[in-house]
Amino acid sequence: MAKFLDIHHLNASYGDLPALWDISLHVNEGEIVALIGPNGAGKTTLLRTIAGLHATASGSVQLGDTPLHARPAYQIVEQGVILVPEGRKLFGGLTVLDNLELGAYTKRAREARFKTLRHVFELFPILAERQKLPANTMSGGQQQMLAIGRALMGLPRLLMLDEPSLGLAPLIVQDIFEIIKLMNERGVTIFLVEQNARQALELAHRAYILEQGKVVGTGTGRELLHNNEVRQAYLGFAPVTG
């Protein structure tokens, strides 16, 4: 499999404070790759840096042969790299339909928007029902569905999700993970940041562990689920004593 998203020796900082140290990782085409790690490890910063919302200090981000670093965010979206941000960031005062249409803003996505909209409504029938209502009148789970729906409207080749399960009821989290899996089966490559390490590792083909801005481990989802250190640090198992 060819490397699709390829990150090389990436550094980023907040002012003088380094946030990402020499990050190298890759996501192959068609994969689901998860990024797990404690709060403040730099997971969100990494996604924001890939998406062009945060400046790269050094290193490179490539999508296939196209360099993404040092490009403005909207050009990265045009390449088909789309982020569902932490906290959803919907256009709360605009209608559900407006939110979805804005998701298809780029030229490439706009041409296909009616067809894509039908697909999104099939995946999330609730969005079709609520399409005329302002986005901020919906429940948290529905808002997350809208955030994912809006991202799908942009015809992602690489879909990045930042904590899609945050603050949602377990049943809805199940739904969201089902949708992510389905999207992947339909050919969308997924890069997923999750606090909910168990579910993320069960879903992902591979995963990276990020701590204090550094990649400290990697493996397949299954390997990491059975790794003792990961079990203690992220999956809530007690250390084996004696």
Place this chain on the structure above:
Amino acid sequence: MSIESFFQTLVFGLFVGGIYGIAAMGLALVFGVLKMLNIAHGELVMLGGYVSFWVFQAYGMDPFVSLAIVIPTLFLLGLALDRAVYRHIIRLHGEEKIKNSLLVSFGLTLVLQNLAQWLFTADERSIQVSYAGDGLNLMGVTMPYTRLGSLLIALLVTLALNYFLHRTYPGKAILATAEDFEAAELAGININRVYMMTFALGAALASIAGTFVTVTYGLTPSIGVIWTLKALIVIVLAGTGSILGAFPAGILLGVVEALSGAFIDATYRETIGLVIFLLVLILRPQGLFVRSG
């Protein structure tokens, strides 16, 4: 006071209010999207007035027709000002952005005012069209064509802006950027372009107000401050998130000023506007017309 003079006052309040509304929509648009208060907005009203005046002087072109020249001229000036001045402030954050935007736009106010004085002198100018004295007379209430035309165009422009913002992709991109600029970027919107177009659109709206001022009142290089102040009162009335709400709020201010001028005392008409401004800030800080923009 007779019933005729009451309605006459009311109608003139409506006419003034339409101009307040158009001027304020421009300020509200820039405030809502670029998140900075452009104190030099009134100066754009003034410059728009001068463009209209000189086109009339040079070619005798009717001010309602020459809007087709005035609006693009100020739109281009808006693009240039965004490029040269405002672009550098928009990306600042928090206190730094607030301070810099106020200082820079206040500085620009002085520059534009003095530039206008140097170019156009401090003489009061106005456009006297051939039909200046004519008007409709409805049951004793006079409606001069110039003012009626101004109000009508103001109304049309508001409807057009409403359509543009809510029904077209570029318009929705403006509203999206106003809601959350990062989410707009993640949707693939080039927000620098949105900022530039929005500022230019604000300048274009100011120029329409400036044309009406020149037709119905008079123009000097120093009128800008008053128009920034009026527009500011109106956007507080409307609610600072509401762009289109600025139009009804402008009408309201115009009517209240006119009636208080007639019923209380002409010297208090300005004061009443400011009293309402304070009352709204204290009692209903979210504004009277929120969520309509």
